[in-house]
């Protein structure tokens with residue numbers, strides 16, 4: 001590997017040129033890099049280290065229709081049922097069927113998943129009609145990224161730049177709406193090594209993952225501040241399904257401990273939810289009990305917390321043998337032990353936390369966005385594959401399938417382009433102001449998290465959404481935009497702007513959708529309304545939300 005931090009190309013005056021630029025080192029970005037590198041040279045940039053991503057922390061596994069009693073049709077059916085009528089049928093079919101060779105290939109590349117005889121050991125997760133989750137204990141993400149990273153580092157024409165923070169896309173969009181319809185993306189501006197630079201590319205893939213960190217309670221790591229969603233939106237990308245944020249039912253709620261995820265696989269293996277009164281409650285909410293869809297379980301926990309006036313419920317796996325728990329859930333056992341909890345004998349205090357974004361940059365199944373030369377894959381993208389609610393363990397599958405497709409397509413586009421992209425300014429910002437005080441920036445981030453948790457989380461209503469919208473607008477005025485000429489120490493400030501941008505998109509979309517569906521629950525419109533709302537909401541910078549029909 002070349003020096004991973006030497007981003008400045010002296011010949012091109014503080015800029016770096018590449019054929020395909022990939023932003024993000026989760027499963028989607030890494031898989032895209034491998035696919036693109038079969039055809040051309042690639043630069044992969046990542047905000048901190050190669051291993052820091054949502055993918056790295058994935059626990060449960062990868063859903064794939066490989067078990068003997070399973071079929072592609074059944075996996076499609078379960079995915080679409082969880083998606084509550086909004087899944088894109090073509091995208092789902094592609095993910096489920098192409099997922100089989102993508103997972104087989106990962107195993108070929110050395111992924112050391114758990115086996116039982118001649119087959120992977122399939123586990124069960126919520127709303128799956130079959131045991132179809134392949135996994136490595138409860139550390140599937142770490143195993144997956146280890147394999148992909150090793151392969152990336154062994155590929156000569158992939159150049160990795162760590163600690164490289166993407167700010168804004170370089171486009172020729174200008175400011176006029178008409179121009180934006182045919183705009184082209186030529187890379188990004190970035191902060192690397194305390195240095196602001198342009199990374200110019202013939203094609204660019206956004207694989208920047210999720211946005212859980214805009215909420216105070218989340219399973220996501222610190223890097224997940226929604227940067228890619230915000231940069232794409234500022235550059236004129238179409239964003240869809242932004243009201244659908246998934247809350248995982250069980251994140252650890254323990255004094256002094258982070259909101260560490262307690263995998264759904266714990267319930268898949270028989271874990272039971274009980275409230276502070278010792279009552280098992282899930283049967284009252286859904287026929288599938290603990291294995292009901294995530295939105296149902298999260299809402300049930302929220303209701304139980306309100307009914308009992310207690311800030312969490314408990315997950316009980318103590319009836320399973322200690323050896324089984326230790327072998328099946330080593331990471332969860334060790335992490336909870338570190339905080340003084342022995343899950344063989346203790347109940348696990350849990351409550352829901354922000355986990356996954358179903359919406360994102362609108363793409364087709366070729367991962368193309370509405371900007372020429374810009375592709376998106378993984379959690380930041382929205383092919384419509386998850387609809388209004390994602391089925392457990394379908395995200396890593398999506399990353400492998402659409403990551404590979406993005407890499408191949410972006411490489412083909414790059415091959416059709418002239419040798420060097422033009423000199424271009426980043427997507428429009430007008431003001432430059434002094435970097436605000438760090439305490440002020442942190443206060444803005446906290447205020448975003450607080451208002452979203454209060455009004456735009458598991459349960460929403462019109463009044464709360466309008467209040468949050470007003471608060472977000474005030475905070476935006478106070479903080480300002482991304483500066484036209486960012487300073488090397490502007491990362492926290494830009495993250496705060498990004499958080500505000502995505503919070504606005506989510507809140508506006510949630511206000512627009514006057515029904516309840518999947519992960520979006522409106523207390524003032526508590527039922528699903530198929531006559532009006534079997535449709536999607538599209539958001540574009542400087543435009544009011546637009547309702548569009550399913551394709």
Ligand code: FAD
Nearest residue numbers: 024025026028047054055060061166209378379393395396
């Ligand atoms: P990520 O893996 O999040 O990678 C995004 C990358 O982009 C990171 O490297 C990040 O540093 C980089 N980045 C972000 N912003 C910038 C920027 N401004 N500049 C440069 N780089 C940037 N899904 C499943 O299918 N199965 C599971 O078992 C599962 N378990 C999960 C457990 C946890 C705790 C979490 C948080 C998620 C889990 N998910 C699971 C969801 C799944 O892991 C993610 O949706 C998926 O890994 C997203 O992959 P990605 O490649 O799109 O993004």
Ligand code: SIN
Nearest residue numbers: 059060263264392393
């Ligand atoms: C989990 O292990 O519960 C997370 C699985 C997922 O998000 O798909």
